[in-house]
Amino acid sequence: MAGNTEEHFVTDKNVIRTRKRMLSCPAAMIAPRNQWYIAALSQEVTRGMLSRQILDDHIVFFRTEDGSPVGLADRCPHRGVPLSMGTIKDDAIRCAYHGFEFGKTGVCQRVPSQSRIMPQLAVQSYPLLEIGPYIWIWMGDPARADESLLPDQFELGITRPDWKITPLFVMEMGCNYQLLHENLLDVSHISFLHAGMLDTGSMAAASFKASYAGGRVRISRDLNEIPNDVMAKTFNLTAGKPVRRTLITEAIPPQLSVITNIFTDPENPNAPPHTMISPQGVTPSGNNRCLNFLINCTSYPDEQPEDALPHLWKLFEQDKVVLEAVQKRFDEEGWDLPEVSVMADAAALNFRLKMVELVEAEREKAATAKPLGST
Amino acid sequence: MAGNTEEHFVTDKNVIRTRKRMLSCPAAMIAPRNQWYIAALSQEVTRGMLSRQILDDHIVFFRTEDGSPVGLADRCPHRGVPLSMGTIKDDAIRCAYHGFEFGKTGVCQRVPSQSRIMPQLAVQSYPLLEIGPYIWIWMGDPARADESLLPDQFELGITRPDWKITPLFVMEMGCNYQLLHENLLDVSHISFLHAGMLDTGSMAAASFKASYAGGRVRISRDLNEIPNDVMAKTFNLTAGKPVRRTLITEAIPPQLSVITNIFTDPENPNAPPHTMISPQGVTPSGNNRCLNFLINCTSYPDEQPEDALPHLWKLFEQDKVVLEAVQKRFDEEGWDLPEVSVMADAAALNFRLKMVELVEAEREKAATAKPLGST
């Protein structure tokens, strides 16, 4: 971040313009579709039905008798009733209205009033992958579903042997997913919006290193802290006992933000670090709604105290309230409302530009080829 | 319904296109206006005021001192206050705001602040007809109100000597009236959406005869049934005693659906049949709202059990929930969302095409002549 960066971001007319270009369109097109997104926490998908909107698509999730998760377009092709209003029958959904049945591939298996079943009687079946606490969904052309595009699970802390995985919650936020992405990357708000909840006041003043590689933005800070009660509870530390803390925030386009906290004991620097990786799925729901999926992966087996969860929920609600107020103004006055950026926004703005590139590249490809495989 | 019918309806692009042509316009034009519609149950219109929207028009209903029903445009021509916010004074409505008074012909009779009353100070008065349990309204040019277009009342069971007439309820549904029409014609959903409430499970499998005459669609089924408790209650039968049942569903464009159940005793086939005719007024309110007026006309004088009414209400609420979910998706994504039809939909689709013809014929006539007499 050279001196001219500051000048660059003072008015950021370009950044506003690109944001408008990215977001002033149906939600189905504000994010790249040929990608994996987190669709649900594993525990949310059961033998009952879960209906969720992702990139404008209504999708119903359930599990077959052998436990495999299934995601189908949530609209009966016959008369348009949401399939999620129906019932599970064996490995199929039976529509509430006329009893048509659709199996896990989305093909209709039964029309009660006739024996012939036309091939048009089918709904889209979305490719899903279940790994640890998350169920991932491929929102693009199913034929192009590409597991190699799945974010590295070890890096997220999910597949590390002996680590403890704690699924926390899904929070729906009434804002565009890009606002949530920028909020998660932007550590400079912690000392104000979350005053006293995540640090002991030293965060805003700490120097940081930023790196940009492979489209990712990574911010790293090193601090010495003496945890207060709240911070000790969140990270399973001992209140009052000094720690050396490394805080890394990393945005992985288009669908993840990963916050990593590494604590070491200054008196015993070579002991294994006490590490918490908190991946956050950032999934667009509509143009001004998104989903935030939070889990914690910890290198230590100790349970978090019971009251850590309400504390974390409250913390994210602070973000939700602010982001929804920002979104409300964009809804009223349009995406070209000005923003004046400062040095601390450089990482978020770089990520925004990266996301715009990703989205526009896919749109251009779609325009010159066959339409994307969305419903 | 020849073999080629099935092919015809597999993709039914034409049917979708005509539906879109019919419905993608203001509610005032989605149904023919030069027709009688059911505006209210007789008991709803009193010396107080009832405000109701029909084909987008706001209309206020009341009765004069001699008991005649009156329907006036529900907006004072002076400053636009709904007349239904005012008070009844003799045979006129006095506006709440400035006390202007409008008689049953819609002409202003009194302006408190001056003696001269300009002819422009008048609201439309809608031609009404009250016959038995229903009040009918003519939504087109009042000068063309044509009683010969009124559906035959004997056929509806309303004017048959010694029959019992039971007004049941008005249910407002958040869907286009055409969706309700197709729902009422479509018996194939009974065994699923209303499982266990209207038949003993034999309905879906029963063969049927369809006839198309004079724009009407009529479906008839003959079944042998042994009524369970619920079915016995609905139709005043004896549970467990076999009956021969004829079920006729008839759609009468543009405003009625008539369901007729005829029960005979197999042991005594020549005894007078036990008949229930259930006319249902299907009245467009707005583009995605309609009113369903239900009465029962029975050949037998016995009262229905007291708990039959909540049972019927629950039954229609099942339809309401499903139809509103379907409408919600049309609202979100437009009237050209695809539908894939099956053989059992042939009757409903034929009726849909008939309705489109009726609506478009009137629109064409209106375009080549003077405007319709709507407000």
Place this chain on the structure above:
Amino acid sequence: MAGNTEEHFVTDKNVIRTRKRMLSCPAAMIAPRNQWYIAALSQEVTRGMLSRQILDDHIVFFRTEDGSPVGLADRCPHRGVPLSMGTIKDDAIRCAYHGFEFGKTGVCQRVPSQSRIMPQLAVQSYPLLEIGPYIWIWMGDPARADESLLPDQFELGITRPDWKITPLFVMEMGCNYQLLHENLLDVSHISFLHAGMLDTGSMAAASFKASYAGGRVRISRDLNEIPNDVMAKTFNLTAGKPVRRTLITEAIPPQLSVITNIFTDPENPNAPPHTMISPQGVTPSGNNRCLNFLINCTSYPDEQPEDALPHLWKLFEQDKVVLEAVQKRFDEEGWDLPEVSVMADAAALNFRLKMVELVEAEREKAATAKPLGST
């Protein structure tokens, strides 16, 4: 008001057309901006924060430590969070999200993450004037704020020595401010909408004088009345004791309506009159929302009875209910819905035309010069 006036207003197509021209645009442009409007009752603005929308602008009000009122654009220029979600710190607002601080001139004083503060980091500061019970705001170009355009305070009763000033309430109404203006000027509705609350029935029949000068419309009536209990309570009179009453309603474009009641004792005509001046701020909030600020200024020091306030609130709620019903129809069907006017509307229509002139003159000026100083 000559005989031809009546003809003129019978259909008043011109008046409707001008109204449509005035109102079919964003709220920011439906009233002249280079004017003072009442923004708040003095008592509403404290060391806490008050957020209010005026002519579409979101504005946050607070007081500095020395008690001066401040009005700033209620959107942080950094990331768009409403400043009213933040906190007051000395004479500045600290934004809830990143802690940026903005002083009373709207200039940013602190960015926690850096020392340099770019001049773009500023919000509009609105010129305010606090006089007696009202805080006035200049909605146009701050450089052109012109105290000489402020309505005469003595005339409003506010700066008269020994008079009693009673701030009453702010009522938000879901209607365009022009509808409220016309309602306040139009005394002919009192005997109907407020039957029994403001007069003893003689109002509608009373003759009146109208005068038009300097863009104002002034209607004056002289009546003899014997106050009933309700009227006596409202005006601090003695029930049953005859009074001579002069009622003057005056509309002052663009932002005030003033109702003056002067009571004299017929037995003692030379005694000082018992006068109540009720100024009403009529402030556009959005296109179909406005604010009504009511105070009473009385020549007599006696307290109004405690139950006079609920009585007045109820009175204005009667207007609110009717005006919101009228607005709802305009919202549904557009501003060119017809109105048929009568003689008693002449004053309101003249005022409407005056307001259209004012608004259009400013729009024309804006079109040929630099843009207005709105945000």
